[in-house]
Each structure stands twice: as structure tokens, then as C-alpha cells.
Amino acid sequence: MSACNASETFIDVRRILPRMHRHPLIFAAFEALKQSEALVLVNDHEPWPLLYQFNVRHPGAFVWHYEEEGPDVWRFRITRAA
Incomplete structure (x- = not known):
């Protein structure tokens, strides 16, 4: 995990092993x-399971925005809502 700037954190989840x-x-x-702070995540697959878990655990508390959508790399921003 590393910082992009004062209001976002960058995580390349492809480097996190084991996957669990x-x-x-x-x-x-x-x-x-x-x-209003954000996570910028990079993944090697469509992050639908993570999005589902966010909707269950934090309904209405985040904004999910795709910056890159595959087929090999998905980059997306999850911003903490007001």
C-alpha cells in the first residue's frame, strides 16, 4: 500500500499473496x-466480488469509479462518501 497524494491511497492488489x-x-x-478520501486499486480481474461486499458492508458510504476496465488490468477508485 502506498500513498498517491494526501487524499488517496494506492494499492496494487495483484502483489498481495495469498489472495485471501x-x-x-x-x-x-x-x-x-x-x-472524500479515496483508495485507488489495481487488480488483475473484474472486481465484482469486492463491489458486492462493499455494497453489503458499506451501503451508501462509497463511490466506485472505474478508471480502466480490463481485460488484463482493472484500475478503480473507491471514494469515502459524505
Whole structure:
């Protein structure tokens, strides 16, 4: 995990092994965000399971925006909502 700037954190989840550690790390990073701060994530597959979990765990508390949509790399921003 690394910082992009003062209001966003960058995580390349492709580098996190074993894979079962990815979602807990992402949720911990999101929960540490202040309002309007963001996570920028890079993944090697469509992140539908993660999006589903965000909708269950944090309904209405985030904005999900794709910056790149495959087929080999998905880059997306998850911003903590007001």
C-alpha cells in the first residue's frame, strides 16, 4: 500500500499473496479513510466480488469509479462518501 497524494491511497492488489488477504486489507484501508478520501486499486480481474461486499458492508458510504476496465488490468477508485 502506498500513498498517491494526501487524499488517496494506492494499492496494487495483484502483489498481495495469498489472495485471501486482499479484501481484509482493502476494507481496513477504506475504513481508515476520511470523508472524500479515496483508495485507488489495481487488480488483475473484474472486481465484482469486492463491489458486492462493499455494497453489503458499506451501503451508501462509497463511490466506485472505474478508471480502466480490463481485460488484463482493472484500475478503480473507491471514494469515502459524505
